[in-house]
Amino acid sequence: MNTFGDPNIWLPFVFAGLMGVSILIYVVLDGFDLGVGVLFPFADDDEKDRMIASIGPFWDANETWLVLAVGLLLVAFPAAHGDILTALYLPVAIMLIGLILRGVAFEFRAKAPAPHKDLWNNAFFAGSLMTSLSQGFMLGMYIMGLEWTWAHAAFGMLTAVFLTVGYSFIGATWVIHKTDEHLQRKAVDWAKGGIWGLVLGIGAISLATPFVSERIFDKWFSYPSFVYLSPLPILSGVLVVWLWWMLRRMPFHGDRWSWLPFFAATSLWVMAFGGMAYSFYPYVVPEQLTIYEAASAPESLFIILIGTCIVLPTIMGYTILAYTIFRGKATELRYD
Amino acid sequence: METLLLSRIQFAANISFHILFPTITIALGWVLLFFKLRYNRTGEERWMEAYRFWVKIFALSFAMGVVSGITMSFQFGTNWPGFMEKVGNIAGPLLAYEIMTAFFLEAVFLGIMLFGFSRVPNWLHTTATFLVAFGTMMSAFWIIVLNSWMHTPQGYEMIDGVAHATDWSAIIFNPSMPYRFAHMVLASFLTVSFLIAGVSAFRWLIGGRTEGVRVALKTAVFAAALLIPVQILVGDFHGLNTKEYQPAKVAAMEGNWETDTGVPLILFAIPDEEARENRFEIGIPKLASFILTHDWNGEVKGLNDFVTEDGEVLHPRVSPVFWSFRVMVGTGLLMLLVSWTASVMMLRKRRGVEGLPKPLMYVLVGMSFSGWLATLAGWYTTEIGRQPWLVQGVMTTKEAVADVPAPMVLSTLIAYLVVYALLLAAYIYVIFYLARKMSRGEEIGTRVAPSPAAQSRAVPAE
Numbered sequence: 001m002n003t004f005g006d007p008n009i010w011l012p013f014v015f016a017g018l019m020g021v022s023i024l025i026y027v028v029l030d031g032f033d034l035g036v037g038v039l040f041p042f043a044d045d046d047e048k049d050r051m052i053a054s055i056g057p058f059w060d061a062n063e064t065w066l067v068l069a070v071g072l073l074l075v076a077f078p079a080a081h082g083d084i085l086t087a088l089y090l091p092v093a094i095m096l097i098g099l100i101l102r103g104v105a106f107e108f109r110a111k112a113p114a115p116h117k118d119l120w121n122n123a124f125f126a127g128s129l130m131t132s133l134s135q136g137f138m139l140g141m142y143i144m145g146l147e148w149t150w151a152h153a154a155f156g157m158l159t160a161v162f163l164t165v166g167y168s169f170i171g172a173t174w175v176i177h178k179t180d181e182h183l184q185r186k187a188v189d190w191a192k193g194g195i196w197g198l199v200l201g202i203g204a205i206s207l208a209t210p211f212v213s214e215r216i217f218d219k220w221f222s223y224p225s226f227v228y229l230s231p232l233p234i235l236s237g238v239l240v241v242w243l244w245w246m247l248r249r250m251p252f253h254g255d256r257w258s259w260l261p262f263f264a265a266t267s268l269w270v271m272a273f274g275g276m277a278y279s280f281y282p283y284v285v286p287e288q289l290t291i292y293e294a295a296s297a298p299e300s301l302f303i304i305l306i307g308t309c310i311v312l313p314t315i316m317g318y319t320i321l322a323y324t325i326f327r328g329k330a331t332e333l334r335y336d
Numbered sequence: 337m338e339t340l341l342l343s344r345i346q347f348a349a350n351i352s353f354h355i356l357f358p359t360i361t362i363a364l365g366w367v368l369l370f371f372k373l374r375y376n377r378t379g380e381e382r383w384m385e386a387y388r389f390w391v392k393i394f395a396l397s398f399a400m401g402v403v404s405g406i407t408m409s410f411q412f413g414t415n416w417p418g419f420m421e422k423v424g425n426i427a428g429p430l431l432a433y434e435i436m437t438a439f440f441l442e443a444v445f446l447g448i449m450l451f452g453f454s455r456v457p458n459w460l461h462t463t464a465t466f467l468v469a470f471g472t473m474m475s476a477f478w479i480i481v482l483n484s485w486m487h488t489p490q491g492y493e494m495i496d497g498v499a500h501a502t503d504w505s506a507i508i509f510n511p512s513m514p515y516r517f518a519h520m521v522l523a524s525f526l527t528v529s530f531l532i533a534g535v536s537a538f539r540w541l542i543g544g545r546t547e548g549v550r551v552a553l554k555t556a557v558f559a560a561a562l563l564i565p566v567q568i569l570v571g572d573f574h575g576l577n578t579k580e581y582q583p584a585k586v587a588a589m590e591g592n593w594e595t596d597t598g599v600p601l602i603l604f605a606i607p608d609e610e611a612r613e614n615r616f617e618i619g620i621p622k623l624a625s626f627i628l629t630h631d632w633n634g635e636v637k638g639l640n641d642f643v644t645e646d647g648e649v650l651h652p653r654v655s656p657v658f659w660s661f662r663v664m665v666g667t668g669l670l671m672l673l674v675s676w677t678a679s680v681m682m683l684r685k686r687r688g689v690e691g692l693p694k695p696l697m698y699v700l701v702g703m704s705f706s707g708w709l710a711t712l713a714g715w716y717t718t719e720i721g722r723q724p725w726l727v728q729g730v731m732t733t734k735e736a737v738a739d740v741p742a743p744m745v746l747s748t749l750i751a752y753l754v755v756y757a758l759l760l761a762a763y764i765y766v767i768f769y770l771a772r773k774m775s776r777g778e779e780i781g782t783r784v785a786p787s788p789a790a791q792s793r794a795v796p797a798e
Contacts, residue, residue, distance in 0.1 A: 057448075067406055067409055076428065093752075101755070104763075107400075300501055304428065322447050
């Protein structure tokens with residue numbers, strides 16, 4: 001069997017992989033800054049400033065991963081891009097308006113006159129909430145096969161709430177890492193309050209996915225894949241328990257290990273995402289269109305791949321650079 | 337209204353709103369680099385003062401550009417799935433390169449450019465400024481390549497109704513690309529020149545007469561005066577190129593219905609689409625022929641040539657193209673007049689900014705956003721001028737539209753319009769608010785209001 005020697009096979013596969021990685025990086029990176037926005041109403045004015053400062057240098061770049069993910073869907077799987085986005089027309093529009101609101105609120109809240117600041121704080125919160133909820137809703141609809149029925153929409157509402165709480169959880173772990181003293185303790189409390197969203201969310205998706213499609217059910221519960229896959233749920237369970245144990249004792253003496261909850265939350269995300277990717281492969285539109293059917297012509301994909309091979313490592317490199325330069329506790333952001 | 341028209345209006349609204357901000361960031365990045373390099377070389381604080389003020393406008397514009405740009409990449413799918421299905425093999429890689437080489441370069445180095453001045457070595461900060469400017473320019477390049485290909489497609493073959501690339505260099509260097517790219521980059525520089533001149537004049541008028549304002553105003557006015565003649569020349573070449581490849585568009589721009597020789601240049605007219613003629617026409621005899629063919633009696637194609645035997649109209653609606661073209665040219669000529677007058681007054685007896693009389697300062701303030709007007713009018717001319725085609729001669733706009741219910745499109749359209757109107761108002765308000773604040777001598781160096789503790793720390797240092 002020499003299927004991967006055929007560019008019609010390996011190119012779509014590589015692009016599906018790239019797209020998956022972009023989505024994963026997006027939900028982790030923008031997840032934490034969306035979560036910080038969702039947590040806004042629980043913070044006082046000073047804390048809001050510090051929370052903004054903790055995500056200030058990153059959010060632009062974080063959001064571009066969404067552009068890359070959707071961009072890859074658009075350029076590598078054009079047919080799927082049309083199908084998925086037309087089916088999700090309304091939630092996409094709500095998400096976009098949310099993204100616009102929070103993106104600009106970021107700039108305006110600092111530059112507009114002080115009396116307007118509350119207005120932009122509210123816009124930042126509302127935008128973050130709209131974005132998180134609509135992404136969660138789209139996730140639910142995607143799992144349900146992009147068909148609009150009341151039951152599916154209800155499931156979408158459920159995942160909307162779970163994903164939003166999940167984002168606020170990872171946002172809280174980011175704040176734990178980037179701040180100290182009172183705000184850090186507050187963030188520990190937020191994380192403790194948000195962990196259920198993560199557990200219920202991952203639980204609901206894990207339970208629902210196999211029952212939507214027999215194909216996915218077989219992929220998970222037939223022998224021997226069941227055995228090979230069992231580390232995934234077991235490890236996730238261990239991580240959740242560990243997170244809970246850790247959060248009850250934080251902050252540790254001398255602020256050691258403040259990055260651990262964020263790291264653990266990210267690992268949890270990665271595993272949940274890996275599980276989903278395994279379930280849906282090789283479909284890009286669930287149960288309708290495979291990545292191979294939806295892919296662009298190989299010669300076009302190849303051109304894109306060349307660029308990707310040059311650009312992606314560079315992006316990774318300077319993403320790390322940016323996070324290194326702005327490492328440590330968030331300080332007040334200055335334009336000098 | 338039907339889905340097609342609503343979707344078109346929605347896309348036009350989104351892309352019009354979006355283009356406002358890249359138009360500023362493309363050139364402002366280079367202007368900032370110029371300020372930074374002057375500062376590195378001379379060590380004069382005034383260049384850094386100008387840098388610090390305009391980098392904030394850059395940040396604001398950049399954020400507006402990012403968020404409105406994300407909207408664009410989704411709308412291909414939500415409203416125009418047919419586009420990527422048919423020409424995705426060509427549009428895809430171009431869009432991919434736009435996103436990859438540019439977006440990231442800008443977005444990641446932006447953090448260092450904005451907040452890194454005291455955190456990183458000076459050379460790295462300068463490099464970051466350069467990379468952001470370069471990234472913005474590359475972003476514009478790729479998107480202009482794609483847009484130009486939609487106007488003058490080549491280097492592809494159709495297999496089973498889907499375009500496949502055969503020659504990438506032909507696709508990238510398609511006939512209208514060099515003209516369009518030059519025209520757009522110059523438009524961006526002019527937009528920024530007038531924005532800087534206008535806001536600086538505003539600060540000057542309300543009493544913020546610092547050295548930073550002075551150099552910014554001077555740089556902007558001279559840049560505008562130098563670039564506007566170049567832009568008019570490039571625009572002329574672009575028009576000749578369009579005449580060769582998209583004669584229907586030129587016919588609509590000129591309001592010329594019948595193919596004829598010695599065609600007049602129409603200054604004013606009300607094109608009547610039903611009767612297929614102009615009303616209240618005022619024109620200069622033979623001038624259109626001369627401009628387009630460089631011969632007083634040259635032949636110019638008319639719109640009636642683009643109606644098929646069975647009555648199908650293959651040219652755009654005339655009035656929007658005709659009028660937006662005139663708005664663009666009119667604004668350009670006004671820019672020429674104002675920038676040259678201001679330059680002469682500054683050069684005369686070497687009086688500099690003091691040489692500018694108050695009324696001219698008010699004119700400059702009034703023209704702060706004249707670049708936006710001209711740029712939008714120019715894009716309307718070229719984009720509406722391509723209709724009914726989406727990709728000239730390859731697919732019509734109608735073929736690409738998604739079958740989304742019209743009321744749904746209408747509701748999202750209204751939502752976008754409301755958000756955009758509010759944001760635009762806020763954007764302009766904040767620019768002038770920052771200008772007023774600077775003129776009062778208040779510090780706007782912090783993006784995040786410092787805590788009381790930080791403020792008390794800052795006082796002894798000053």
